[in-house]
Amino acid sequence: MTRDIDLKDGYQEIVVDDINNLNIKGRFKSDVLIRVKDCKELNIDLEVFDRGKVTLLIWNESNIETKFNENYNVDSNSTLNIAYGDLNSSNFIRNTVVNLNGKYASALVKSASLCKNKKHYSMSVNSNVPYTYGNIENYSVVLDGGNYKMDATGLIKKGAYKSESHQTSRALTFDENQVSTIIPNLIIDENDVMASHATTVGRIDDNHLVYLQSRGLTLEEVMILISTGYLLPIADFIDNEKLRMDLIQKIESMVSKECLM
Amino acid sequence: MKSLVIEDLHVEIDGREILKGITLTVNQGEIHAIMGPNGNGKSTLLSAIMGHPRYKVTKGSIKFDNKDLLEMSIDERSRQGIFLAMQYPQEIPGVTNSDFLRAAMNARSKRPVSLFKFIKELETNIDILEMKHDLAHRFLNEGFSGGEKKRNEILQMKLLKPYIAMLDETDSGLDVDAIKVVAKAIMDEHEKNNLGLMIVSHYERFYELIKPTFAHVIVDGKIVLSGDYSLVKKIDEEGYDWLYKEYNVQPNTQLEDESISLGIRV
Numbered sequence: 001m002t003r004d005i006d007l008k009d010g011y012q013e014i015v016v017d018d019i020n021n022l023n024i025k026g027r028f029k030s031d032v033l034i035r036v037k038d039c040k041e042l043n044i045d046l047e048v049f050d051r052g053k054v055t056l057l058i059w060n061e062s063n064i065e066t067k068f069n070e071n072y073n074v075d076s077n078s079t080l081n082i083a084y085g086d087l088n089s090s091n092f093i094r095n096t097v098v099n100l101n102g103k104y105a106s107a108l109v110k111s112a113s114l115c116k117n118k119k120h121y122s123m124s125v126n127s128n129v130p131y132t133y134g135n136i137e138n139y140s141v142v143l144d145g146g147n148y149k150m151d152a153t154g155l156i157k158k159g160a161y162k163s164e165s166h167q168t169s170r171a172l173t174f175d176e177n178q179v180s181t182i183i184p185n186l187i188i189d190e191n192d193v194m195a196s197h198a199t200t201v202g203r204i205d206d207n208h209l210v211y212l213q214s215r216g217l218t219l220e221e222v223m224i225l226i227s228t229g230y231l232l233p234i235a236d237f238i239d240n241e242k243l244r245m246d247l248i249q250k251i252e253s254m255v256s257k258e259c260l261m
Numbered sequence: 262m263k264s265l266v267i268e269d270l271h272v273e274i275d276g277r278e279i280l281k282g283i284t285l286t287v288n289q290g291e292i293h294a295i296m297g298p299n300g301n302g303k304s305t306l307l308s309a310i311m312g313h314p315r316y317k318v319t320k321g322s323i324k325f326d327n328k329d330l331l332e333m334s335i336d337e338r339s340r341q342g343i344f345l346a347m348q349y350p351q352e353i354p355g356v357t358n359s360d361f362l363r364a365a366m367n368a369r370s371k372r373p374v375s376l377f378k379f380i381k382e383l384e385t386n387i388d389i390l391e392m393k394h395d396l397a398h399r400f401l402n403e404g405f406s407g408g409e410k411k412r413n414e415i416l417q418m419k420l421l422k423p424y425i426a427m428l429d430e431t432d433s434g435l436d437v438d439a440i441k442v443v444a445k446a447i448m449d450e451h452e453k454n455n456l457g458l459m460i461v462s463h464y465e466r467f468y469e470l471i472k473p474t475f476a477h478v479i480v481d482g483k484i485v486l487s488g489d490y491s492l493v494k495k496i497d498e499e500g501y502d503w504l505y506k507e508y509n510v511q512p513n514t515q516l517e518d519e520s521i522s523l524g525i526r527v
Binding site: 205207208210211212213214215216217218219221225226228229230232233 | 314334361368421
C-alpha cells in the first residue's frame, strides 16, 4: 500500500501500520511525528524542496521485525532533521540514505536506540554538490542480549567543495552478553571540505556507578538515569515544543520500562 | 540517637592491607576529626564504611544503628543515612544535577518528593552555599571547578539529610571565603538535624570553623592517638614527628602520594 503525503506548514502526525510506502513532499516548515506500529517493511521517500525545513521524529513502536528503506532528497537552501526513537523491543534493519542535492542543503540525522535485540543501521549522508552540511549523531544503550550495529557513512563527492560531513556514534553497554559494532566511514573526494568523526563503545564507568549508588540509587535506578541522559540528546534539535516534550516523555517511560525488566 | 560502631576493622585493596585494626564509635551529633599523614588509611576508612566495592573488609565489623553495614550494598548504606562527600567527585555527562538530586531524594522517600518541594529545597540550599543557580541544570559535576564540585557534595548532603556524613578533604579546592560558606552550611546541618560528622582534612583552618569534639590520628592503618580539639591544634603547630617518637610508630611512606583509580586516595 502506498500513501502520498504533501506536508503542510506546522505539526502533523502520521501513523504507519499496514502502509508499506510513504511518498512525502516537504515544501514548508513542517514538524512531523511518524509513529510506526506493527509493520514488516516500510519504505519512505521524502523530498524537501527549496527553502523547506522538515523535522521528522520517527518513533518505532513496532512489535514485529521491521525492515526500513528510507531515501531522502534535500534541495537547495533546505533543511532536513531526522530523529529516530528506536526504543522498542523488536528486531529491525534500517537503511537510510540522505542526498544533499542543492547548495546550502543541510541534514542532521540523530538516533536513540535502546537495544535488547537486533538493531542494525546503515546510514549515509551524501554531499553531492558544494556548500552542503551533513551530520549524523547516534546514541545507543545496549542491554543484555542486545545486538547493535551502526554503519554510518559521510560522503563528500568530487566537486562538493566547502561541504561539511560530521558524525558521532556512541554505544553504552551495561552487560557482557551483548554485541555492539560501530563502523564510522568518511569518504571524501574533495579537498576544500570539513569532516570529522567520533566513536565510542564501552561499558559504563564503574566510578560513575559507585558515585551514583553512594547517593542511595539502586543499580536499576542508576541505569535508568544514565540511559535516559544518554538518549535524550536526540530531542535537542526539535523546535516544536509538543514534539520535543512528547519525545522526552516517551524516552523516559521506555527506558524505565526496559531497564526494570 | 544512631551510632556508627567500627570494631577491629581490617581492609585490603588488591591484596594489600591498608587498615590494620580500626576501632571507633561515632554517635549522631558528634564531630570527629580524622587526621594523619597522607597514604595511611584515612580515605580508605571512609570508603570502606560507605561500602566501595574496591575495598575488601577482611576482619572486623561496621554497625550502624545496630545493623550490620557490611551486609549492605553501597546504596543500602546510603539509604540507612550514611553519606560520603568524596574527595574527587565524579563527572557524569548526560545526567543533570537536578535530575540526579531528585532521583536520590526519591530513593530514600516512601513517596516521590513533589516538584515544588524539591525546587524549593534545592534553591534554598543553592543560596546557602552561594552556588550558581545554573549548576542545578548542568550535567552532574561536568565542567565544574574544584570548588564547585565540593560545594555540590555539600548540597547533596543537605538535600539527602544523612545521620552521619563523612567529608573527605571537602575543604581542598575551596578558597578562604568559600571554606567559610561551606563550613557554615555543614554546621547548620549539624545543629538543626543533629548530624554526626567524620571529617578528613589537613588544615586547622577548616577544623577551626567546624570545631570537632573528637580528633583521631591514623598512622599505618591504626588509630594511634585520640583526643579533643587540642590535638588538632597541636598537630597543626608541631606536625606528626613528635607523635611518631612518642608512640613509636612509623608512617607508611610506601603509599605516600599514591592515588588509586576510582577517584579515592588511600
